[in-house]
Amino acid sequence: MSRTIPDRLDGRDRLPDRHASRFTGRTALLTAAASGIGAATARRLADEGASVLVTDVDAGGAAKVADEVRSKGGRARHLGLDVTDSEAWPEAVRMAEEWTGRLDLLHLNAGRNLPGAIHEIDDTFWHDHLRLALDSVFYGVRAAVPLLTASGAGAVVVTGSVHAVLGFSGFPAYAAAKGGVSALVRQLAVEYAGRIRFNAVVPGAVETGLWTDAPDEYRAQTAARTPVGRLGEPEDIAAAVAFLGSDDASFITGQNLVVDGGRSISSQE
Numbered sequence: 001m002s003r004t005i006p007d008r009l010d011g012r013d014r015l016p017d018r019h020a021s022r023f024t025g026r027t028a029l030l031t032a033a034a035s036g037i038g039a040a041t042a043r044r045l046a047d048e049g050a051s052v053l054v055t056d057v058d059a060g061g062a063a064k065v066a067d068e069v070r071s072k073g074g075r076a077r078h079l080g081l082d083v084t085d086s087e088a089w090p091e092a093v094r095m096a097e098e099w100t101g102r103l104d105l106l107h108l109n110a111g112r113n114l115p116g117a118i119h120e121i122d123d124t125f126w127h128d129h130l131r132l133a134l135d136s137v138f139y140g141v142r143a144a145v146p147l148l149t150a151s152g153a154g155a156v157v158v159t160g161s162v163h164a165v166l167g168f169s170g171f172p173a174y175a176a177a178k179g180g181v182s183a184l185v186r187q188l189a190v191e192y193a194g195r196i197r198f199n200a201v202v203p204g205a206v207e208t209g210l211w212t213d214a215p216d217e218y219r220a221q222t223a224a225r226t227p228v229g230r231l232g233e234p235e236d237i238a239a240a241v242a243f244l245g246s247d248d249a250s251f252i253t254g255q256n257l258v259v260d261g262g263r264s265i266s267s268q269e
Contacts, residue, residue: 022246024049026104026153029096031083031140034061036208037159038109040234041241042066046074048242050105053096055081083110083136089143096147103147105245109159110136111178113210118172126173133177137184148196155245158185159237160200162260182256189254197253199244204260206232227262 028045032038034056042052046069054069056062059080069076077099081092096103111133116125137158148154161178182200189198205211205222211231223230240259243249258264 022048022242022248023105026151027051027053027096027100027102028105028107028245029053029055029092029103029144030107030109031055031081031136032057032109032111032159033107034058034065037203037206037234037237037241038107039065040238041107041109042069042076043072043074044235044238044242045105045245046072046076048246051075051100052077053092053099054078055083055092057082083108083140084131086135086139089139093143093147102151103144104151104153104155106140106144106148106154106156107159107241107245108137108140108156111159111161111174113161113171113174116171116173121173129173129177130180133174134180134184137181141188145192145196149192153247153250154196155249156185156188156196156198157241157244158198158200159241160185160202160256162202162204162258162264165202165256165258165264185256186254193253197244197249199249199252199254200256201237201240201244202256202258202260203237204232204258204263206234206237208234225263225266226260227266230261232259232261 023045028050030038030042030052033042033054042054042065046052052069054062054066054076057080059078062078062080066076066078079092079095082088093103112129141156148156158181160181185198185200192198204226211219219231237259240257244252244257
C-alpha cells in the first residue's frame with residue numbers, strides 16, 4: 001500500500017510520545033518560564049513526571065504556568081526570580097531542595113534580543129544583554145552545583161541561539177552573549193565531567209513573544225528561508241531540552257544542539 005508523502009511536516013505531524021516517565025522522581029528548576037520556551041518546557045517536563053520549579057522575574061506569569069501544570073495533575077511551584085541578581089540564586093536553589101530534597105535539571109532560559117548596531121548602542125545596552133543571557137548562567141550554575149552533583153544524574157541545559165553560529169546584521173550584543181553561552185557550556189562540561197552534564201539548545205526563529213509584532217512579510221520570508229518551511233514552536237525547543245536533560249542523553253555533554261528547522265545549514269537567502 002502506497003502512502004502519500006506530504007511536501008512538508010508541521011507541528012501536528014509528530015510521533016506519539018514514548019518517554020512519558022523519563023523525569024519521574026526528579027526535580028527541575030527553570031528560568032524565564034512564565035511564557036514561551038520556558039513555559040513549554042515546564043509543561044513538557046511535568047508531563048514526563050518532573051516536579052518543576054517555575055521561575056521568572058514575572059512572578060505572576062510564573063504562578064499561572066505552575067497553576068496550569070497542577071491543574072493537569074503535575075507537580076509545580078513558582079518563584080519570582082531576577083536571574084541577574086546573584087544573591088537571589090541561593091534562595092531559588094534552596095526552595096527546590098526544601099520542596100523535594102533534590103535538583104536534577106537546571107534549565108537556564110533567559111535572554112533578550114534587541115537590535116542595535118555596535119556604533120549605536122551604549123554601555124548599558126551592551127552589559128544588559130551580557131548580564132541577562134551570560135552572567136545569569138554563571139550565577140545559576142554556581143548556586144546549583146552542589147545539588148546537581150548530589151543528584152547522580154545532574155544536567156544543565158542552557159538556551160542559546162542560532163545567533164551564536166550565524167551572523168545577523170544589527171544584533172552584536174545578543175550574539176556576543178549567546179556565543180559566550182556556547183563557549184561556557186563546553187568549558188563547564190569538561191570541568192564537571194562525570195558529575196554534571198552541560199549542553200545548550202540552540203533555537204532558530206521560534207514563535208515567542210518576540211515575534212508578536214513582526215510584520216507578516218518578514219515572518220513569511222523567515223519561514224521561506226527555513227528548509228522545513230515554518231517558524232519553530234516553543235514545544236519544539238521544549239522537546240529538545242527534555243531530551244538533553246534526560247538519561248537518553250547520558251553520553252552527551254558539552255554540545256550545542258541546533259534546533260532551527262535547518263536554517264543554519266541552508267543556502268537560501
